[in-house]
Amino acid sequence: MTLVDLPGTSPAARPAQRDPLGAALLDDAPAHDDLGTGAPTPRPSGPRTPASRAAAPRTPAARTAPTLRHERTLLRSGAVLVAGMDEVGRGALAGPVSVGVVVVDARTRACPPGVTDSKLLSPAARSALVPALRRWGIARAVGHASSDEIDAIGIIAALRLAGSRALRVVAQQVGPVDAVVLDGSHNWLTPPAQGALFEADPEEHADAVARRAAADEEIEALGFAPRVRMMVKADRTCASVAAASVLAKCERDETMTTLAREHPLYGWESNKGYGSSDHVAALRLHGPSPLHRVSWRLPLDECTAGG
Template identity: 55%
Template sequence: MSSAVQASPASSARPARKPAAGGTKAPTLRHERTFKAQGIQLLAGVDEVGRGALAGPVSVGIAVVDLERQKPLAGVRDSKLLSPAERERLDPLVRRWSVASAVGHASAGEIDSLGIIAALRLAGNRAWSSILGSGIVPEAVLLDGSHNWLSPAEQLSLFDQPVLETVCEAPVHTKVKADMQCLSVAAASVIAKVERDRMMRDLHTEFPDYGWDVNKGYATAAHRNVLRAAGPTPYHRVSWRLLGGELQDAGVPGLEGPSDD
């Protein structure tokens, strides 16, 4: 599962000045610009969404910025701080603002077969491949969190990781709460969230009882109640303990595996 890339010239959007929801400061390019001292001009901000859901894909967004020319973009926040309407409004603006942008996905089946970390790597490298396919080659990556799950895993057999045609070979730098502080990463979170939410709304039309148009595959009480009554769909991560072991104890086929999140 993957998506198309969009490439565009850097925008001259006006700076973001207003504080974010909850009183937090708006993300800036201040941290990204520290990479200029290393001779880096094109930096890829990366963030994931859907990691903790019970159903649907895990999705990874990439937003590339030009550290020599990029201007801030007003209104962008970590996607969790934005309403659905705000995310939908910002999505095309972020894609035009970015030098290049892409979202990659790994399906529930891939999560079950590979594990969540390898599935994140697969989704991220699908997005990375799209970025490279647009002719843009970022010189470094800024990844939200403390663990570099994007780079090729070391010391694993071929049976323990997916085979990727393209892998991220740029230096990857991690930063805790980068989605709250760094504009490139917040932008990546917006496009990833919008694209995944649209996918879950589409899947909702196939399995409307689970409420994916509202819960987007996450473990709400209503989602758990339907899962308890009707069992998992092909889009559920059946290797996980979806109801804390309830379904396994009830002998539902395909749910014997351990939790992986």
């Protein structure tokens, strides 16, 4: 079974007024009685009691919400359309690898409250954000590369293929993207500078060679090559990347839940194809399904792997 890229939702309506590139103003008045006049705050008289200490408990600092600061830097440098991009499913044993893309421009306002790296959110919190994220930004999409494609071309090339599919969908909605903010430190989106994208092995099966050639052609057919800015933890600091991570995670999770009904032995409805203990136990007992990444070193018993 080969999963193909799923069309993103229709682009959100553009706001009537242009959003300034500066950061939004926050209504954060100082929490002091003197309001910055320099007058000391009176110290309460009498001995400190447990009750007075309990009245002002220490609270952890709130997590900083992702902003559009990095995206707006790219917009000021000449980009018209900036996309945040993030992947999910890279380390799974089964199912697709998925890449989310969310496009913003100079008129895009702050992202919906609660958006952050999808790994920091519960499944319910992620799902609750999806309706708002489908209206935020000017375009969004999730691209996929199947387990068969991962086996044929490798995980890095499969990430590139899934990312290209997502970029093609948003380009059909709003035009080619000028710049991409990519989470992490490795630029897997930009094709190799020299030679073919996927070098053919003369001893490789003809079907695998054909799959590599088809993936090569599909990536080249994108027709544009956005500049890529790498940023570690971008899914926690860049609003467009955080939004892309949530959309990709929700869509892939939904896909794995659906596939679990066709392959009920592996618990994909809960482990989403990752190597949880129940998934590994099922692999050792039943062997791999057609949706497992068989080119990987799956945790199989010798008798299962051999037959």
